[in-house]
Amino acid sequence: MYDLAGKGGGASIVLATSNDQRHPPENMLDGSDDTFWSSTGLFPQEFILSFGNTADVQKVSITGYNIRHLQIEKSTSPDASSFEPVTEKDIPQTDGQLQVQDIDVRTKASYLRFVVDAGYDHFIAIYKLNVSGNA
C-alpha cells in the first residue's frame, strides 16, 4: 500500500475545470503544503485523477481550503467515461487553517473524479492530495 498520487506513482491530472498559470492543478500532486491548485470562481469545480491502470484505491486524504461539499466518482473504463458515484462528504469550515480530510473509498478504479459543488467562499484551493492503495 503506497501513495498512488505521489511522485512516481504514475498518477496524473487529466482534467481540471480551472487552470491558473501560477497555481496549476499539478500543485496538488507535488506533495507540498505550500503550493496549491486554485479555482477561478463559480461552482461546481472538478478534476479527474488518472492512475494509468486499474488500481485498488483504499483511502483518499485531501488538504484544502473553503471546500464545503465534495463528491468522489470512479471509472474503470480505459477512457475517462461512465463515472459512477463512490462517496460524498461535507467538510466543516476552518477559519485560517487548512482543511485536512481522510475519506475511505475502497474501490477499484482507473480514474477518480473529484467534484466540489459548494464552497465557503467564491474560491477554493486544494493543497495536497494523497491516494493510498495498491496498483
Next chain:
Amino acid sequence: MTAAYVHQRDGVVKLTMSASRPKTGQRPIGTAAGRQPGTATRLTTAMNPTTARPGTRGGAAAAGVALNAQVTVVDRPMTQQGLGGMKTAAKGMRQVHDRTYYLGLVRSKVNELNSEITRLNKEIENISEENSSYLTYEKRAEILASEIKDLQGELGDYNTLVDKLTTDEDIQDVEFDLNDLRTANEREAKKIEDLFEVKKKKEETIKQLEHELDQEKRMADNLVNDMNPEMRQKYFRLKDMNEHMLKQLESGQQELDVLNSKTEGLQEELSMSQVKQEAVRLYEQLNELEMKRDSLIEEAKSTTSPAEEREKLLKQVKEDNQEIASMERQTNEFREKTDSLREEIHQLDMDIEENQGERNQKYKELKKREETMEEFLTTFETVKSQEHQKIGELEQNVVSLLEHISRNMGRFQALPSQNELAEMKEDLAFKEGEMKKSEYTSMGLAHENEKLREDLEKVEQLEDKIQTELAMLREKIANMEAELVTFRDLDSLQRKSDDKKQKLQADRVILQKRKETFKRNLKQLNATYEKLKSDLNDNETYTQLGNLERKWQHHEQNNFVMKDFINAKTMECNYRPISKRVFVGVGEYNAQLQSQMANNPGV
C-alpha cells in the same frame, strides 16, 4: 276762346260767321248735324264747347288754317268724326230688344254669379281648414321649439365637456369651475330673495298708506258731516268749483298742446318756403310800423297847440344858447390859462438846461482828476518799491558784467596765436575721429560678449545632458556585466533551456491528454444536454410554460409601454411646476409693486 281768336285774324270769315252764328250756336247737337248743310255752321258745331272734339285736337292754330282754306273743309269726311256717326256706333248690334233676350242675359249672369259664389265658398272652407290646421301646427311648432331649446342646452353642455376632454383639463379644474358656478348661483339666488323681500315690504307699506288714505278720507267725510249746514253747503260749492276748475285746466292744457303742435307745424312750413318767410318779415315790419304810427298818433294827441309849443321851444332855445355862450367863455379862459402855463414851463426848462450843461462838464472833469490822483496815491508805495527793486537788479547786473569784463581782460593776454589755434583745431578733429572709432569697437565687443554668453549657457545645458547620459550608460554597463556572468556559463544555459524544453514538452503531453479527456467529457455532457433538452421539449408543461412565458413577456412589454405612456401623459399634464413658477412670479411682482408704492407713495 278759339272763336274770338278767329274773328281777330280774318275779317271775311267774321262776316259769314256772324250771319249764321246766333241760330246754330244755340241749337242742340243732334239737330245741327242733321239739318244744316252749310260749311260755316258745321265749323261752329265743331267749335261748340259741348262736343269739344276738334277744338281740343287741332288747337287754335289748326282752326285758323282750316278757316283760311274753305274748299278743303267741305271735302272733309266729317260724318265719321261727327256726332251722328257716334250715335250709330253707340247703339247695340241687335235691333229688336225683346224680353227673352234680356232673360237669357240675366240667366247667364246669374249662372256666373252662382259659380263665383260656390268658388268663393270653397275658398272659404279651404281657408278655415287651413286656419284650424295652422293652429295645431303652431302649437306643435311651439312644443318643438321648446324641445330644440332644451336639446341645444344639452348640446352646449356636451360641447363644453368635449372641449375639456380635448384640452386635457384636469377633473379638479372642472370641479373647481363647478363649485365657482354653484357659489355664484347661490349668491344670485340670495340676491333675488332679498329683492323679493324688499318688494314685499314695499307692497306692505303701499297697503298701509292706502289704508291711511282711506282713514283720512273718512275723517274728512266725518268732518264734513259734523259741520253746520251753511258751512257744508259752502264746502260742497267750493268742491264743485275745484272740480270744475280742474277740468278747465285740463282742457286748457290740451288746447295749449294742440296749439303748440300747430305752431310747430306752421313754423316748419314757414321755414320750408322763402315766400312765407318774406311774408313773416313783412308782417313784422308792418307791426313795428303800426306801433310807431300809434305812438306818433298818441304824441300828436298829447301835444298842445302849435303856438304854445313854438314859444316853449323858443324859450328852450334861448336858454340853451345862453348856456352854450357861457360854456364857450369858460373854455376860452381855460385855454388861455393853459397856454400861459405851458409857456412858463417851457422857459423854466430852458433855464435849467443852460445852467446844468456848463456845471456838469466842469464837475465831471474835476471828478476825473480826483480819481486819477487817488489812484496815484494808493499805488504810489507799491510802484516805489517796484522801482527800487528794479534799480537793485540793474546794479547787480552792472556789477556782474563788470566782473566778466575784467576776467576776460585777464584772459586776453594768455590767448594763443592764430596758427596755434589752427593746429589745435586739427588736433581736435583728429581726436574726435579716434574717439568715434573706439566707440564703434566697444559696441562690437559688447555684441560679441552677449553672443558668447549665450553660447556658454548652451554649453552648460549640453553638459547636463551629457552627464545624465553618462549615468545611464554606466547603469547599462553594470547590467551587461552582470549578464555577461550568466552568459559566460553556456553549459548551464543549455541545461536550463533543455530542462525548460522537457518540462514544456511534458506539459504539452499532459495538456494533450487533458484535451482529450476534456473533449470526451464535453461530448458526454453534450449528449446528456441534448437528451435533457429533447426531454424538456417533449414535456407538455415546458411548452405550456414557454407559451405562458411568451405571453408574460408580451404583457410585460405592454405594461412597459403603458407605463411609459402614462409617465409621458403625467409629465404633460403636470401643471404644478408651472403653477409654482407663476405663483412665485406673482409674489415677486407683488413685492416689487409694494416696494415701489412704499418708495413713492405719491404715484
